[in-house]
Every structure is written in C-alpha cells, then in structure tokens.
Amino acid sequence: MFHWLEKNPFLFAVGVFVVIAFAGLIEILPNFAEASRPVKGLKPYTVLELAGKEVYKKDNCIACHSQLIRPFKAETDRYGRYSLSGEYAYDRPFLWGSKRTGPDLHRVGNYRTPEWHANHMWDPKSVVPASIMPAYKHQFTNIADIATAYAEAVTVKKVFHTPYGDDIQPGKAAYEKYYKEKVLPEALKIAKAMKNKDVLDMVKQGKVPEIVALIAYLERLK
Amino acid sequence: MQSSAALEYDYSVAKLYMWTTVIFGIVGMTIGVLIASQLAWPELNYLFGEYGTFSRLRPLHTNVVIYGFTVSGIMATFYYAAQRVLKVSLAELPFFNFLAKLDFVAYLFAAAAMVVSELMGITASKEYAQMEWPLDVAIVVYWVIWGIVMFGMIGARREKALYISMWYYIATFLGVAMLYVFNNMEVPTIFFSGGVGAWYHSVSMYAGTNDALVQWWWGHNAVAFVFTVPIIAMIYYFLPKESGQAVYSYKLSLLSFWGLMFVYLWAGGHHLLWSTVPDWMQTMGSVFSVVLILPSWGSAINMLLTMKGEWNQLTENPLIKFMILASTFYMLSTLEGPIQSVKSVNAIAHFTDWIPGHVHDGVLGWVAFMIFAAIMHMSTRVFKREIYSKSLLEAQFWIQTIGVVLYFTSMWIAGITQGMMWRAVDEYGNLMYSFIDTVSVLHPYYAIRAIGGLLYLIGMFMFAYNFIMTATAGRKLEQEPQFRSPMA
Amino acid sequence: MSSFVVKGLVLAGVLIVATLVVVKQMHIDLSDPVNMITFLGAIAIAVLSFGVAAKYMGQMKTDTATGELAEENWDGIGEYKNELPAGWAYSFLGTIIWAAWYWLAGYPLNAYSRIGEYNQEVKQYQQKFQEKWKNPSPETLKEMGESIFLVQCAPCHGETGDGLSGKAQDFTHRMSKEQVLAVLKGGQHQLKYPLGAMPPGLAQGKAAEEVAEYVANGLKGKAPAAWATCAGCHGQDGKGNGGSAPNLAEYDETLVQHVLKNGKTGIIGTMPSFVNRFTPVQEKALAAYLKTLKQ
C-alpha cells in the first residue's frame, strides 16, 4: 500500500516535515505585524520596571499568576478592563501565564499600592490571612540586577526600535550615569511609598533591593 | 526471520539512558510531591530559603520530568528498539556509536546546567522553554547529533521498510527540532549592551501576542512531540513485543500516524482561547483539537485490539497491565483535551486545576506508565537477567494507579469548582466569591492530590529498587526471551 | 453490555456525581450556559473514555485475534492487514466533514467577535440586575455592599473592615485623632468636594488637639470652641453640610463616592482610586455596608 514511502526514509522525513511545518506557517505568520502595534500612549518599561520584570521572571510568579483579563463580565468586574493586544507590545517575553493559583495581575497597579505590596511580599498572611502564596523575604535583601535590565533596554532599543530616549546607550559609563540620574530617584520614590526603613536606607546608599524593582513593575501593570 | 539472533546489539547507550530515566524520575517526582504539598501546606515553602519556594521549584519539576525523565526514557527506548527494528547493531557503526556516547555526555552536562540555572532563577520564564540561550545552543547541538545518529542507523539498516515506531521517532526528531529553534529565537543582550549586564541574558525576538502564539505553537507541540509521538513509538514496539501479538491493523497505524502529524500542529491555539489572538486562530485551535480525537484514539484502539483475546496476559503479566492502562489514560487525556478546547468549556477550565489534572492524566497514566513498562522489558534483554520481582511490579502498578486516580479526580473537581466559583454572581449580580474564597475551598483537593502524588512516588521508588536489583541481582538468563519478559 | 462497560460507566458516574455535589455546595448556577456546557463536556469525557476503553477491554476477554498477516516482520513483530474499525473510521470522517463545514459555513468568519459577545453579556446582565435593583431597600444595599467589600476591599481593609491593624482605614471608627491632626496641619486636597481644598493650619496647638479629639470621639459631647471654624464647611453636626465637604461623623455615600473616584493618600497610606469600577448602585451599597461596621 503505502510501503514505498516507508522504504524511503529520506522522502518519508521530508513528508513529515512538510506536513508539520505547513500548519505552523499558516498559524503564526498572518498575525505578526498586526499584534505588535502598541496601543496609543503605551510607554516602554523603564529600566527599573524592567529590572522588576526580571525579578518577576526569576522568582517565577508566572507559576501562579496570569496577566490576561479575558472578556467575561466576571473577569472585568474582578480585575478591570479586558486586556488588549496592543498593551503587550513591549512584553518580551509575554507573561500571560497558564494557571491562576493566585489572581490575575494585569491591572494590579490600579488597585494595590507599594505599601500593600511591601506587606504582602514580606508576609502574604499579614494582609490575606488565608493566603497560600509564599513569602518572598529574600527580595528585601537581594540586590536587583539593574545592569542586565539596562542591557535589555539598550538591546530592544537597537534591535526592535523600542522608543527609549538618547540616554539609553551602550557601555558602562552611560549605564552608570543613567543609574544615578534615572534609576535611583525612581527607586527612592517607591522605597518611600513602601514605608520600610531598611529598604529605604539601602536605596539611600545607592543600592536597589529586588523588592523595589518588583514593586515598580507591579505598579506599572495598569 | 530469526537472523536477529546472529546480530549482537550494542546496548551501552541505551543502558546509560535507562539509569538516567530512573534517577530523573525520582528527582522530578519528589519535587512534584513537594510542590503539590506546598499548595496544601504553604509552610513547606520555606525549607530551602529562596530556592525552595513553589514558584522556583515548579519549573524545576516540569523540566526534570520532561527533559530528564521523559527524554531519557525516549532515548533509552530509541537506542534499544531502533537497532532491533532496523536490524542494525551500533557495534557495526563505531562512528555513530561514538557520537551517541558523546551525545550522552553532552546530555548530562546540559541537564546539570538546566537544574542549576533553574534553581538560580536564570530563566526566560516561558513554560517548557525556560532555558537561556547558551543552554539552547547546547540543546540544539545535542538534538542534531541525535538526528545524525538516527539517520546513520537508518542508512545502514537491513530491514527495508521502516517499522511504525521508527516513523514516530523520526517525527519526534523533526518536530522538536523545528519548534524548539523557532520558539527560542532570542537576542542575547550582551552583544549590544557594550559589556553591561549578565552574559547569559536574552530578549525574545517576539513580543506580546506574537510571542504567545509562537510559545504555544511550541508548548502544545512539545506535548505532541515529547509526551505523545515518542511514547506511541514505544507502545508500538513494546506492547506487541512483550505480548507476542501482531499489530492489529496496518491501515489504522498509517491513518493514525499521518492524521496525527497533520492535525496536531494546528491545535496549538487552544492554549490561547479568549486571549488577544485573533478569533479565527482561536477557533482553528478548537476545531482541529476536536478532529484530533480520532487520530489519537486510533493508536490507542490499535493497541487495545492487538491484545484482543489475550485477557490472560493482562491478568498475568504486570508489564501488559502497565501498557494497557497507559493506552486507556492516553484515550482519557486525548478526549479530555479536545473537550477543554471547546471555547465555553475552556472559559471555565483555563487557568484552573483542571488543566494540571488533564496534564497528569497524560503524564502519569500514559507517559510514565509506558516508560516503566519499556524499561522493565528492556532490562531483561540488556542485562540478560530476569526481572527481580514480579510481585513488587504488581504492587507498584496498583499503588500508582490509585495515585493517578486520586490525582485526576481531585484536580478535576477542584478545577471545575474553582472555575465556576470565579464566575458565580450572587442574587444581586455581584461577584459571589473573593479570590481567596476560591483558594481556600481547594485545600482538601490539594491535600488529596499530594497524597496521590506521594503514592505515585512510592511506586517510583519501588520501581527504582526493582530496576537496580534486576540489573545487579536478577537471575541470569541463558538466552534472550523472544516475547514475554521473564520475572521472578 | 459486558460487565466491563458497566463498571466503566459506574466509575464515570461516581466522578460526575461527586463533582456535582461539590459544585452544588458552592451555590453554582448550573443553568448558566457556560457552566452547563462545561458540565456536559465533563460527562462526555468520563462516559466516553471509560465506556469505550471498557468496550475494548471486553474484547480481550471474548474475541480472538484473526486476520491476514503482512509479509513484513520486525524483530518478531508482525502486522495484520485488518480493515479499520468502522466506528473509528466513520467518526474520523465525520469530524473532518464537520470541520470543513464549520470553516466554510458554520463559523461566522467575519461576523463573530469576542468583544461583541462581551458587550452582549454586559447588556444582558444589566437587563437582569440593574432593573431588578433600581430601588433597593437598605437591607438589600447592605448585603450587596458586603459582597462587593469582601471581593474588592477586604485585602486592605480586612474582612471585618478593621483596617488590618493600621494598614488601612479602620471602618469601625470614622477617623483617628492622628488623622485629623495631620489634615489640620497639612490641609488636604484630594477628594474633590465642591468646597475644594481644606487649607492647612485652620486650628493649631491646643485648639487643634481639642477639635481632633472631638472628631475622633464621634462628635459626642460639647464641641470645643475651635469647632466653629470647622462647622462652617463641615456643618454643625459634622455631616458635611449637604455634601460640600466630607462627612466627619460617619461614612456616607458622598464620601465613599469621592474616595472611590479620587483615591486618597493620608498618614495611614494610599487608598487607590476605583474610578469606573462600580455602578452608582454598587457605590451606594458600599456606603451602606461601611455604615454598619461602626462600633
């Protein structure tokens, strides 16, 4: 019957490849240009926010949290407006998640505050007594990797033309200047709002703990 | 036809992968039980400082069971079964044999690097694609070498027509290669930043919705080409071989294979239902998922029909038990998946525990059961010894079956309940439950799942013990058994 | 039916009934179409998987393997040239035809939009509930408010509304002495009342202490002299002078509306704005509920 193909491994493999590659092309290509357009007014992540996104990735919050509000009334009531494609235009990678062990976070910046996050990340049970979310105390002492976040900003600016300002430039000197002038003040604002003395002291000494970057990122999710 | 007796197959690589299957199985499932317990008893998050939280450990669990346990199992069975159905010994092909061994070493290094980087939190945070670019490069090299060995062996084959299992191994190689490369297109930041930042960091080539599409094109087909296609390769070899029965229908094999190849790739959209990808793509994912039931069931039915009239084997031979239950669970998960792909059902099921429930129907009931049976069958041939204990194998079967049933029933109920609670409104039209209400209600089910997982893990340890004893202390066999694996 | 199929179906039935019992305990409305379809789907999964698998298991007991063997043989494994099982073949064909039909005719390629469906859902909801609760009774409002409060506000204000030991406003009281003093010292302009800003320094020193004490105690007893200043805007009874300034005596609708719209940062912390998140009825309901929390 079909044995001729099974006796010709090369053609067989080509056949399999064509059959499977075909679907991929149809499935992926048509949407490429369309979905990458940012919604009006969308700003790229600041370097501090990017560093926070790295913390979100590092501690893998995606294991329990989604960032995708589906167009159901029950979801928009709970979390706010349904998500739009253009809102994710600067999300590399996308962080929609596939499991909601905890609530959706796509608009958490609207209805929580730095201080609340500070309490919650230190000890979730202090604000939600029945919470099963782990405490992330180490984020209050680990120092955020701002340099890598800066490197990411430089890269997406160069490669994908993400609209950052001229102060984002390659090289250590440019980075250090940016860190002092842009990152630290932004971090200081968050740290003050967190009302945590140790964290504030660290930022004043020029070090940014992971929690500050993370909260900057969570506050940005609106 | 009996000329295989004249060929001395070289099982050295198969043996190595058999050992790693057992080791990664224990590690991965131990972590699985730990994370399952953490959801029921959150205090368990603090055993190892920042390295012990649920969120750090979850990807470690998935990666170790997928890229450790399952891939090892695939490789072990490939290096065993491919020689036999192609009728070519690796001993005749010193170059490819060397490559295969080298590849195993590469595998160990990559696996170690994967575990360490996961624990450190170095991750792209995409499901089933957490590895950063240096590891991607290593993995692609590893995979390509495997492909070279495979086609080298095929080139030297004596059996002209490829056996069904080989179709599936070839598809595994091609599918994973294509999808892995596309999904991991990423730009290392160190090349652009002028020396600032971590050298291993990268950004995805795709953003937002596009990234989601590519990721789930991969994610869905990683399931296809790691948890399904190579496992079908296994059952098509080991079930007829162990039972001595001829495969029920060549036509059914053929249609199932090409049907699966064609349809599987289109179904990835079912992971993105109600998201921001275009409606027509979502609908395409749903429609093809429903069509997918039949090519999936085709293989399972073919295997069940192969055992027609052989009821006695099912009662007497625990290896047959494992394989028959595996095809049954394969049928369960490939019906459950398509129904969860129906948009209205997905509105409830997505984001809930019903999905991990579906996942573990597949991985515990189908993937792992099939791997257990295959390893035991192979160990009698590669070690030339009798299986150490039949009663241990029987006990393992029943304990693990209870484990899977507890896992899937608890997650099924938990998921459906939670999904419906999220939507529920009270008589005034306001949301009836706060989020934390919907978490607290899950506690008993999380506890049942943890217990089910623990049973499964106990079975895994029994298996490991049985395997080690078979390899070292089983009664020596004079002659290779033709079909049924001898056991004490 | 073979004993296997019966056993398979019993297993499926047990699972379904267990699910039904649990779901019903949570007061889920199964007549909701999405819930209903999901439930039917669950039944289909359990019945078909266990039923069909059991059918083939049954054949292991009764049938014998027959058919013509193919010439090939791999490592001792043979292959029959049997025909496709008819049920399988027709189902496969059926799903393919269905898929083709769906694409060509069944699926409204241009007409369907999930956002349109969402808008429809919201509209239906409004028809169902907005009408029904147009003029809710106080009791209704209170219960309505409680359910919204537990979902949206409890993470900060606590499930009992006590402010989680100082993390947010404590609704068992109106305002603390410290809060009032802070407003007196710094003034406040966040809530956007008709009177605009509350200027700083309206009472100082001892006068401020006294008036703060008075407000914190719920405006009970004799008003201190400095209260006269306040009364100009907040009213003699402190109830906000008909909505021109915040009600200092108790939580009322106007206050809750202003707070939800504008948010507020005070000495306790920041209350985020919930602008556009609630309907007027829901805001009313929240206020009604907050009132009942008073000690």
Ligand code: HEM
């Ligand atoms: C002792 C047995 C096991 C237990 C107790 C267990 C437990 C778990 C838990 C608790 C999760 C996380 C679910 C969640 O986030 O809610 C999970 C996820 C996962 N496990 Fe397992 N697991 C076990 C064995 C396995 C095996 C053997 C495999 C594969 C061969 C596997 C593959 C997966 C996959 C792919 C996921 C991700 C599912 C998703 O993202 O939806 N597990 N497991």
Ligand code: HEM
């Ligand atoms: C006909 C075949 C199948 C279809 C149509 C299918 C469909 C689905 C659907 C709809 C989801 C849920 C997506 C979501 O809402 O999050 C899912 C998830 C999943 N399925 Fe299947 N499934 C099939 C077979 C299998 C099999 C046999 C396995 C494994 C042995 C498997 C493993 C998984 C895994 C690991 C996930 C979790 C993905 C994630 O992390 O979100 N599936 N599948």
Ligand SMILES: [Ca+2]
């Ligand atoms: Ca997942």
Ligand SMILES: [Ca+2]
């Ligand atoms: Ca990668």
Ligand SMILES: [Cu+2]
């Ligand atoms: Cu899928």
